[in-house]
Amino acid sequence: MSLSAIELEELLRLALNALRGHAAPAPVAVAVSVAAVAAEPVAAEQTLTEWLVTYRTIIAQRGYNPQTVRNRAASLKHIEEVWGVRPLRAIKPHEIAAKLKLCTPHKAGRILGELRDVFVEAIANGAAETSPAAHVKAPRAPGLRKRLTLDVWQSMLTLAKAGPQRWVAAMLLLALATGQRRADLAKMCFDDVVDGCLRVEQQKKARKPIGARVAIPLTLRLVASGMTLGEVIEHCRTVGAPGPTLLRKVGGGRIEMSSLSARFHEGIVAVLGAGAHKQFEWPSLHEVRSLSARTYIAEGMPPATVQTLLGHKHAEMTALYLDDRGLSAGDWKTVAPHAVDA
Incomplete structure (x- = not known):
């Protein structure tokens, strides 16, 4: 600790007073104590x-x-x-x-x-x-994403079939046929076909040791696409050079999930026009999952089977996907006849 000339002078005076038997003035002692504390290094704040x-x-x-x-x-x-x-x-x-x-x-x-x-x-x-x-409150989105309709999906499929990237049409068909998430679509392999079923171990684990395991029969057919799952998988063989995954680049390599989303967005904008939706309302590739569920229900699949297809533990979650967010709000709902006892 370095002391100023004034502080040295005070210390000498204190020493002389001590020799003469005089008590040290308290204010000076406090001043020296404060000076000592001030001289101690201060730890820097952690960034x-x-x-x-x-x-x-x-x-x-x-x-x-x-x-x-x-x-x-x-x-x-x-x-x-x-x-x-x-x-x-x-x-x-x-x-x-x-x-x-x-x-x-x-x-x-x-x-x-x-x-x-x-x-x-x-x-x-x-x-x-x-x-x-x-x-801090999390910013809320201006509105929910709009649901994808079957008509828009079919227009996107027609456009994709005429486009240069043949895997885009295969992606749309595979997404509708299986109802699976983007991550699961990207990793589906030909080797996942076992005993007449496409086996999907979903990547989303929801704090479980493993994701939901779903075996989808190759015979499962959608009238909307006119194809069975087996036929969709065979179509996937034609999109590029041989490779392990169903969705592949022309050279046979895997496709990044971001590319799946980007090509989907390009397709829907091309079909609907850039001003069709607000920024956060555009249907994403994930919306094909809801469309798949709603289409299977419309074609007579029981809700419990749709729940199994989507890999949901609870029916309440499946119900969220079946909600068309107002698409059918203007439709007439017919009340089924009910026999009343006389």
């Missing part, structure tokens, strides 16, 4: 980036599946780019809310969920006392 080193170690031990790991890594990358240099304790709720407004509602929800977990772990490990993310 969010520094805490994320520990946080990534924590979530790596949770046993997430590979896709969840990739999704969370993408969220953490965004979080670090936006708030990484900020001291962890200095981040305020209004800052988070302002940045989330720049994201799509879906992305904002993922980022906010990740931020909340970041601060929960920070509090548990003594790196923070409060969570600013806990006081």
Whole structure:
């Protein structure tokens, strides 16, 4: 600790007073004590980036599946780019809310969920006392996505058959025939056909050890497409060079999930026109899953069988997919005759 000339002079005076038997004045002692405290080095505030080193170690031990790991890594990358240099304790709720407004509602929800977990772990490990993310509301989408209609799907199929990428038509047929999610469509292989069924182990696990396992008969037929599942799979053999997956590039390689979504969006915009829907209302590839369920119901498949096809544990979830979100609101509903005892 370095002392100024005045402080040295006071210390000498105190020493002389002590030798003469005089008590030391309290104010001077306090002044020297304050000076000593002020001279002590102050620890720097931990930044969010520094805490994320520990946080990534924590979530790596949770046993997430590979896709969840990739999704969370993408969220953490965004979080670090936006708030990484900020001291962890200095981040305020209004800052988070302002940045989330720049994201799509879906992305904002993922980022906010990740931020909340970041601060929960920070509090548990003594790196923070409060969570600013806990006081932020997730931005809501302006409206639900519109449902895909069978007429639009058929127009997209016609357009895709005339297009340069032959796998796009196969994707539309396979999605309608199986009712499966994008991730499951992308990984379906010819080797998944066993004992007359296409076996699908869904990638979405919903906190279970494994995803739902569904065996779909190759004889399953949709009148809407005029094809059985077996015929759709045979059609998939023609879309490109031989390869393990049903959906393949012309050279036989796997197709990224993002490409499936991009080509679907291009197709529906080409059919409906760019101004048909608002930004967040465009039906996505996932909407073919709902269309598949609704089409099978319309063709007489029991709701319990549709639930099995979609891999749902609860009928309430299947009911959400069967909701056409107003498409049939203007239709007349016929009341079935009911015999009344005399």
